[in-house]
Amino acid sequence: MNSTNFFFVIIILLIFLVILPSSLSVALDAITPNQPLRDGDLLLSTTKIFALGFFSPGNSHNRYVGVWYNTIPIQTIVWTANRDSPVIPIAGAGLLVVHGNHGGLVIYGNDQNTPLIWSANVTVSSPNNSVIAKLLDTGNLVLLENSGSGQRMLWQGFDYPSDTLLPLMKIGLNRRSGLNWLLTSWKSHDDPRSGDFSYEIDPTTFPQFIVYKDRTKWFRVGTWTGQRLSGVPEYTTSNIYRIYCYRWLSTHKGVLDESGIFQRFVWRGQENKWIEGSFNPSEWCDYYGQCGPNSNCDPYSNYNFSCLCLPGFEPKFPQDWNMRVGSGGCLRKSGASTCRKGEGFVKVERVKVPDSSRSRVNMSLSLKGCEQDCMKNCSCMAYTSADEREGGKGCVTWYGDLIDTRTFSNVGQDLYVRVDAATLAQFANGSVISKKARLATSLVSALVFLVLVFLLCWLVRRKRQGSNVALLVMYFMTAGRQRKNTFFMEDGTDLNDQSKINSELQFFNLTTVAATTDNFSVANKLGNGGFGSVYKGVLHNGKEVAVKRLSKNSGQGIKEFKNEVGIIVKLQHKNLVTIIGCCVEDGEKMLIYEYVPNKSLDSFIFEGHCWTGKSAVTLLLESLEGSYTFIKTQD
Incomplete structure (x- = not known):
């Protein structure tokens, strides 16, 4: 290696050694005057739950000092120190420093010779005391001062939350x-x-x-x-x-x-x-004052409009109210007086009570005492208990407009609104009627319950005696009105189970039934009623049948039709007419019975006695040892 190449290698190594300490990330447990936090370093909490360092949010290039979860892979910032004073990248790398006399905790843009960007703005009690910054496992950045008497907290990040x-x-x-x-x-x-x-x-x-x-x-x-x-x-x-x-x-x-x-x-x-x-x-009614003063925002209202005036008030702008615009709110009804002229209070249940900035509080009063206190002052608009516990204690009273009241579905406080004498009487009468209605409902429910208990006991008794009881309750309405059937089978048989009907019933197509009745000719017609018409027919095997053809406007649907078929199939008896089959096709619903000449069954049952006028018949059929009981009730 020549001297020139050796010289260049030495230069590169020196540059690398100078840059390396500042480029490596350092994990700190405290920031001290001698150990600042540089951009790229991390200050970790004791158990490493949280970390503090420099970050850039989203697509921003600005640098901020913040706290985030260290153990969660998605960086989630929970606190920011210099949120309104970022470190601009062109100014160099950020630096977080602890100073005893220059704000306690300071952020610089590059080094301590540049203007400070952010400061905690605190000072130590003595220049001889040491100061350190630590990150707690709660995510709280704290600045601590150590003195001869111990350690005290100078500043904490939790006193300055972010978002x-x-x-x-x-x-x-x-x-x-x-x-x-x-x-x-x-x-x-x-x-x-x-x-x-x-x-x-x-x-x-x-x-x-x-x-x-x-x-x-x-x-x-x-x-x-x-x-x-x-x-x-x-x-x-x-x-x-x-x-x-x-x-x-x-x-x-x-x-x-x-x-x-x-x-x-x-x-x-x-x-x-x-x-x-x-x-x-989360709801329209949550936003402040949506319906204006002296109103109640009720998202569960039956009027397709959430804004309702409180008792004793009426819309300030009726036309706007009719257009479903309630921001104008409500005012006291015209001519109404609420000052010592028979006025009182109406309870509005399950509400968020009005804005309390226009209220007074007296924690020594009970709810009854609160009412009396409000009644003495004609300016008092409403009252409620300050604390819901123990049946309500303390007193809150409102003066002036009642703003931002809303109804909740199943929780909330009771608000007592001051109303004039006429409104009070109106609500009192409604309350009496409501109580009577509830009482009547309770009595009827109790009576029905007793009847059902009696009926159940009777059925259990019959069953213990070895009887095979099938109870059929049928209602016949005269004057051509449709017959409605309700069926109860003791053995729990599902009469709508098509598979059980299929096993005991023939199904005919429309062509066969039409041929049987000579295309429903008038000559074959036996009679008709509100349900439809009955025709006599002859099957291909020569057997005579009666075809009940339900009219399309009879009101009987598929469910009722299947009920009727299922009941008749289950109740086959030598004394009852036998059903052979049915036909459901092209909107037609028909039942095919055996043809019974001479008289119908009712002439044997009622021995020729006719019931006239508008009468209803309840028929109880008990298949017990071949006996039949018929009970008649008339209007």
């Missing part, structure tokens, strides 16, 4: 420090800058959670009722326990996306993906 709510994070207001814990959506999938939506608490009067869009109320999550969030029924005590329970830390999260939807996710390792959970807002 993701992790277990042990908070949404609320720290009145001592002034910190407002809130979620803020990303601008877009590729841009983690603060977006249009925020999820935070409204601390005025009765605190409630609200999602804002550009500082305008977008979706009201509601107040805590002691059992659930009033606007999100599925967020119950048990669910909240699961979210904050320590053993769920690495698998659960909630995200406020760029469209204003807050959704819960759970990681399913077997499928290697995030499973979507409940999300809100």
Whole structure:
């Protein structure tokens, strides 16, 4: 090797040795003044559940410092430090440094001689104290100060959430420090800058959670009722326990996306993906104030319109209401007075109670005391209990318009709305009628139940006596009305089972039946009724038959026809006319019986006595030792 080549090899090795330390990824357990985090390095939590480092979202080339799940193959960012101040690639590689006197935790674009990009903005109590940054297994980045008296936390990332709510994070207001814990959506999938939506608490009067869009109320999550969030029924005590329970830390999260939807996710390792959970807002009625003031948004309404005025109110713009536009809301009915003139309260059940920013709270009052307190003040529009537990305790009263009330299907609070005397009487009468109707329904149900029990006992008794009981209940309607049959067989025989009918019944085609009756000639016609006509016919073997041809407008369908055929087949008896077969073809439905000359069976049964007028007959047929019982009831 000549001297020139040797010189070039030495130069390349020196360049490689200079570049190598900065290009290799380093896994750290802490960031110290002497050990910064460079772009490409990772800060890992103790059990390596979470990692912190520089990242670029989506198609963006900007660099951000963020936290993500280290054990999940899909990179999922859960917290971002410099979301509104990215490291621009042309400025060089990013650097996260711990400083005792320059903000505590600082991000530079390249090195510490360049302007800082982001800072935690804290200072240590003494320049002699050491400072380190660590990532906890909760995903929380913390800045710790070590002094002679021990270690204290100077700053934590969980005080400044991004768009993701992790277990042990908070949404609320720290009145001592002034910190407002809130979620803020990303601008877009590729841009983690603060977006249009925020999820935070409204601390005025009765605190409630609200999602804002550009500082305008977008979706009201509601107040805590002691059992659930009033606007999100599925967020119950048990669910909240699961979210904050320590053993769920690495698998659960909630995200406020760029469209204003807050959704819960759970990681399913077997499928290697995030499973979507409940999300809100999910219905039209969830969005804030859809139906305007003094209304109730009811997605289960029978009027094909979700907006309904609360009791005692009427649409402010009736024409808009008729056009299914309810944003104008409702106002008190014309001429109605609710101030010491016989007014009262009407209960509206299972609702998300109105916006509590216009309410007052008194936790010392019972629900009855709350009613009395509201009644004393003519400006009080409605009241409810502040806490649903123990039958309701505490008092919330509203003054001014009632905004953003909606109905839920099976949960929710009861809201008591102030109404005038006329409206109160109207609802009171409706309540009395409703109670009477429920009482009547209960009595009828009890009576039917007793009759069924008696009938069952009677059947069991007959069966124990060795009888083979078949009970047939038939209704005959006179004046040409159609006969309707209901059949009950004690042995449980399925009368619609075609295979059982086929074994005992002949099927004729339409051509054969037409030839038998001389093409349904008038000369062969024996009679007719509401069901159709009956013809006499002769089969090819000379046997005389009677053909019952159902009229096409008789109303009897295939199911009823098969029922009738099955019953007659099962009830063959020497004293009953025998069915030979049937024909179902080209819309025709016909039954072929043996022809019985002389008199019909009813003349023997009723011994020539006729029933006249509009009468209904209930026929009970009991095949017990050859005896038959007939019971007649008349209108």
